[in-house]
Amino acid sequence: MSTAAQATPAQMSGAEMLIKALIDQGVEVVFGYPGGAVLPIYDALFKQNAIRHILVRHEQGAVHAAEGYARSTGKPGVVLVTSGPGATNAVTGLTDALLDSIPVICLTGQVATHLVGTDAFQECDTTGITRPCTKHNYLVKNVDDLSRVVHEAFYVATNGRPGPVVIDLPKDVQVAPGTYTGKDNVKHKTYRPQVSGDDAKIKEAVAMMAAAERPVFYTGGGIINAGPKASELLAEFVRLTGFPITNTLMGLGAYPATDKQFLGMLGMHGTWEANHAMHDCDVMINIGARFDDRITGRLAAFSPGSKKIHVDIDPSSHNKTVRCDLNIVGDACKVLEQMIAAWKQGGYKPNQKALDKWWQQIDQWRARDSLKYKKDSKIIKPQLAIERLYELTKDQDTFITTEVGQHQMWAAQFYKFNKPNRWMTSGGLGTMGYGLPAAIGVQLGHPGKLVVDIAGEASILMNIQELGTAAQFRLPVKVFILNNEYMGMVRQWQQLLHGGRYSQSYSESLPDFVKLAEAFHCKGLRCTDPADLDGVIKEMIAYDGPVVVDVAVDKAENCFPMVPSGAAHNEMILADDKPKDPTNASVTEEGMALV
């Protein structure tokens, strides 16, 4: 074997090749954690300045940070971890990225090829373990394949329905000399996702829309993934038609939340008006959403009387759980462009008389004010905390991430997103511990911008170690904890579905979050009185560094509206409903078995 110095100019080591390929792909930041099986890569990183390495404190954090970076910038996030435990620690993040369709490239070290299969130190079957939780994965056995595989991986991760791709790199491949293949010389053999929608179907879709009497747009994360232009086109189309629109949890920000045509989020904790509009509509236009069970409620009762149009780049999303009348395969941005053109070309006008009547009905639902909550002068209501956070941050370009639980749903309900890429949450997998590392990733992609992780006291402990990352890299992320001393969402379900038996959902022996923050070289703040809320939030924003705010909120508050598992959209429970018997009539036995 020749050393790199003796090699011809085109020859370089696998590790050098990897760095070159990443640079060629425009990578600026890598989230990683070193170990034996990636030392040659860390050595190559050491010798260059083009790529910044962010040392996380746990590999799960690296993947979530890459997700936050990707979702807020539109660029793929890159992760570098060692073999064995490094790779297995990344699995939760990869699964999260798969379920939320986030482009992530995860580079994993592997034992040398001749040791593979011998139960060598820190060996695990990384490609085997990650096969079901990635969009695709690779094991590079030959150094001459390495640069091609890296370029292919970026293509696969970012084209079609985006997702995580793992590249497993045996240590001997990292040190072997080989020939670099440039980005432009790599073309994937077969993978060519369909981008444009079928013209005939587009025409059919707009004709259906023009004939609609009670239409509704239902759009999701696919719009965000299709880029900011897709959101602009969506807004144009929604205004052109005058139709109401609702967004999924993943789709928030794709349409301005403060606009009057916006009905709020739909689904399990969606608004009364959004869910009723979905239930009673006659034409549903789904763009980039996937009829997730959190959205549909009981399938048999899901929007029973509507004709459904479904635009999705992934053909397997069509008719998966809900049979649609018109399925269009294509990229949300491209299809929106085509639909707008077809609408204009056809000289279509909405059925205004019917639409006016539909809006009257919607206004009645709106008047129900389903997000209303009881105000209190002594106890901080969690909803109030988010409302105040929104009011005090809305005039600057603010990025919000969340953990998972009630606080996440309140954030979705009460924080109004007017732009895409400003809202990062774990939707599909519902991963507690997502928010803080995701915020770190967002902050790296948007230096100088305000980034807030709206957290629960239980979730935040799942990746609290990442405060160390924030401190080390001077990332001024704000962790805004709605501390109800409960795994609130679990407690809520136990209250509503399990007779109020709060089995293991009390957050016992909590740390002192202020001292904890200080131990990590961050600022710690506490708020226990509603009167202090604004002051504390302002102090948090003003501080130039990472802050943890421990907001003591009402411990017993529940998140409403709620469509209980197995119920239909029009069987929502509201906050001001009479307290029901714990054996709630709207929760069927079948519903109890659902998550």
Add this chain to the structure above:
Amino acid sequence: MSAPQQPIQSHILSVLVDNEPGILARVVGLFSGRGYNIESLTVAEVSDAAHLSRITVVTSGPSNVIDQIKAQLGRLVPVHNVHDLTVEGPHIARELALIKVAGTGEKRVESLRIADIFRARAVDSTTESFVFELTGNPEKITAFVELMKPLGLVDVSRTGVVAISRGPKPL
């Protein structure tokens, strides 16, 4: 699901894939992970130059599930195309089986007689046993195996179905 429960039907899917490490695990993992049935599965390289393999998988389910299976297979990055021979038109489906039968006397003679009717060939023989080689559609093989049971059936080894469309056109 708003659609009423549809009848369960068997489908032969022909899947052209890149012959790369892990591809079979990908396909099989998809079936087990999503709870689909595999009735039989065969795989072999069909183009050495292009590194392509053809996987023939027989699966069963209601038509909406079959549609999902095809879409999910199509979603795998190394999959070139998926054809549902059962719905795409006339096709030939064949399976090969090796069947070991041990016995003497009248039973031994009877097994040979039936093998002749089924056009099975004896490819191994001892004074007290035969190994028959039989090709045909799966029903024919099952019928033959059933007939061998009382005559001293010892082992059966079947390849699973391979299939191809009729006529001059490629899949």
